[in-house]
Amino acid sequence: MEKLRTNKWIILSAVLIGTVMGPIDGSVTNIAMPQLAKIFHTDITTTSWISMTYLLMLSSLMLTFGRLGDMVGYKKLYQYGLITFSVTSAILSMSNNIYMLIVVRAFQAVGAGMLMSMAPAIITATFPPNERGKALGFNAMAVSIGLSIGPTLGGFLLTYLGWRSIFYINIPIGIIGFIWAQIVVPDNKGVPEKFDPLGAMSAFIFLTGLLLFISEGGTWGWTSIPSMISLATFIVFFIIFIIIENKLEFPMLDLSLFKIRLFTFGNLSTLINFMAQNTMTFLTPFLLQKIGYSTDVSGIIMTSFPLIMLVVAPLSGVLSDRYGAQILSTIGALITATALFSMSTLNLHSSMTSIMLRLGLFGVGNGIFQTPNNSSVMGSVSKNRLGIASAFLATMRNAGMVLGIAMGSAIFTNRQMFYESLKINSNSAFLFGLRDAYIVAGVLSIICALTSLVRDKINKKNNLEKDGV
Numbered sequence: 001m002e003k004l005r006t007n008k009w010i011i012l013s014a015v016l017i018g019t020v021m022g023p024i025d026g027s028v029t030n031i032a033m034p035q036l037a038k039i040f041h042t043d044i045t046t047t048s049w050i051s052m053t054y055l056l057m058l059s060s061l062m063l064t065f066g067r068l069g070d071m072v073g074y075k076k077l078y079q080y081g082l083i084t085f086s087v088t089s090a091i092l093s094m095s096n097n098i099y100m101l102i103v104v105r106a107f108q109a110v111g112a113g114m115l116m117s118m119a120p121a122i123i124t125a126t127f128p129p130n131e132r133g134k135a136l137g138f139n140a141m142a143v144s145i146g147l148s149i150g151p152t153l154g155g156f157l158l159t160y161l162g163w164r165s166i167f168y169i170n171i172p173i174g175i176i177g178f179i180w181a182q183i184v185v186p187d188n189k190g191v192p193e194k195f196d197p198l199g200a201m202s203a204f205i206f207l208t209g210l211l212l213f214i215s216e217g218g219t220w221g222w223t224s225i226p227s228m229i230s231l232a233t234f235i236v237f238f239i240i241f242i243i244i245e246n247k248l249e250f251p252m253l254d255l256s257l258f259k260i261r262l263f264t265f266g267n268l269s270t271l272i273n274f275m276a277q278n279t280m281t282f283l284t285p286f287l288l289q290k291i292g293y294s295t296d297v298s299g300i301i302m303t304s305f306p307l308i309m310l311v312v313a314p315l316s317g318v319l320s321d322r323y324g325a326q327i328l329s330t331i332g333a334l335i336t337a338t339a340l341f342s343m344s345t346l347n348l349h350s351s352m353t354s355i356m357l358r359l360g361l362f363g364v365g366n367g368i369f370q371t372p373n374n375s376s377v378m379g380s381v382s383k384n385r386l387g388i389a390s391a392f393l394a395t396m397r398n399a400g401m402v403l404g405i406a407m408g409s410a411i412f413t414n415r416q417m418f419y420e421s422l423k424i425n426s427n428s429a430f431l432f433g434l435r436d437a438y439i440v441a442g443v444l445s446i447i448c449a450l451t452s453l454v455r456d457k458i459n460k461k462n463n464l465e466k467d468g469v
Contacts, residue, residue: 008126012135014184015122016142017177018082018115021170023143027150028166031299035158040098049102052215057109059398060207064200065117066391067252070384071195074122075185079178081114086174093167117391122185124378124386130321133375137317140371144313147306151299159296199252202241209233211402218410254385265455266377267396269329272448273369274400279408279441280340280362287434291348304356305363312367320372329452332369337445339365344438347431411437
C-alpha cells in the first residue's frame, strides 16, 4: 500500500479517472441537447439551461473549492467530488421533466467543481518541477480522451439505448475512481488557516451575476431589467469581495498572486483561449446539421479536434519542461487562430475530410498551447496555494466556456439577421453569420498569442527552490 502511495505515476492514474468524467459527461450531454428538446417538448433556449446552469454553478464555486482544498486536503475534496458526481448522475437518469434535469445538473456541477479544482493541485503537489509539464500533459490527454469518446459514445447511446443511458456511464467511473483514490492517493493535512465564508459567498454571487449577464444578456436584452440587475449584482459584490480579501489575514483569494506575471497572464491566456475554443465547438455542430450530417456522424467529425489534442498535449508537456511555456503557448495560439480563419471558409458543400482537417489543426494548436500554459501557472505559486491556483485556472477555463458560447451565439445570430435584412437567401446568411463568428474567434486567438508572449519566462532555479527541491 505504501509503495503505491509513493509512486507518482500510480497517483496520477487515480487523478485521471476523475479528470475524464467531466469531459465525457459534458460532450455527451451537448450531443443530446436537440433530442432532449424534442423528448421534453421544449425549445432550445430552455434546453440550453441544462448546460448553462452546470457551467454557471461550476464556475461560481471553483474558488471556494480551491480554498477548501488547501485547508482540508486535496484528496478528501477530490473524493467528495467523485461521490457527488456519481450520485447526481444516477438522479439525472431518473428525471421526468426538463426542469428536474436543469436543477440536478446544478448539483452535479458541485461534484465536478471539486474534481476539476483538485486534480491539477494533486498533480503539482506530487510531481517535481522538471516533470510537472509531462504529468499535466497526461491530464490534458485525459480531458481529450473524454472529449473524443463523448460525441461518439453519446451518439451511440442516444440511438440505441435512449437518453437516460448518457448519465449511467458516470456511475461506474465514479465508483472505481473513489476506490482507487482511496488506495493510492496520499493524504495531505492542508494548512491550518481559517475559512473565509464572506469571501466565498461574495465570490459566488459576483461570478454568478457576471456569467448570467454575459450568457443571457443577449436573450433578455442588454439594457433590460434582468440584465441590469445581473450587472449591478456583479459590480457591487465584486467590490465587496475585493474589500473583504484585502482586510483578512487568510483571504479566500490571495490577491498577491496577481503580482506574479506568469500567474496573471497565464490565466488571462486561458480565458481567451477557451472563449475562442467554445465559440467553435458550440457553432460547428449547427453547420454539420445544416450540411445534413446525422447526430452520430457529427459526433465522429467533432472528435477529430480532441483526438489530435490527445496526441499533442503530452508531447507539448514534455517540451514545456525543457523549454518553458512562453514560446510554445504563443505558437499554439497562433496555430489555433490559423485553424479558425480557415474554418471561416467552410460552406454547405465542404467535405467531411476538409472539415476534419481544420478541426485537427485546431486540436494541434490547442494541444500545444494548453499544457505548457497550465504548467507555467501551477508552477508559479507556492505549494500551500496550489489549490486556489488550480481553482482559479479552472474558473478562467469555465468562464471562457460561458463567454465563448454567449459571444459565438450572439455574433452568429446578429450577423445572420443582418445579412437576411439585406435580402440574402437564408443559407448564405447562415454561412456569412458563421464566418463572422469564426473570424472573431480567430482574432481572440491572436490576442491569446500576445498575452502568452508577454509573460515572464520561468526561472527554473527559483522555481525549484520554491518547491523545496
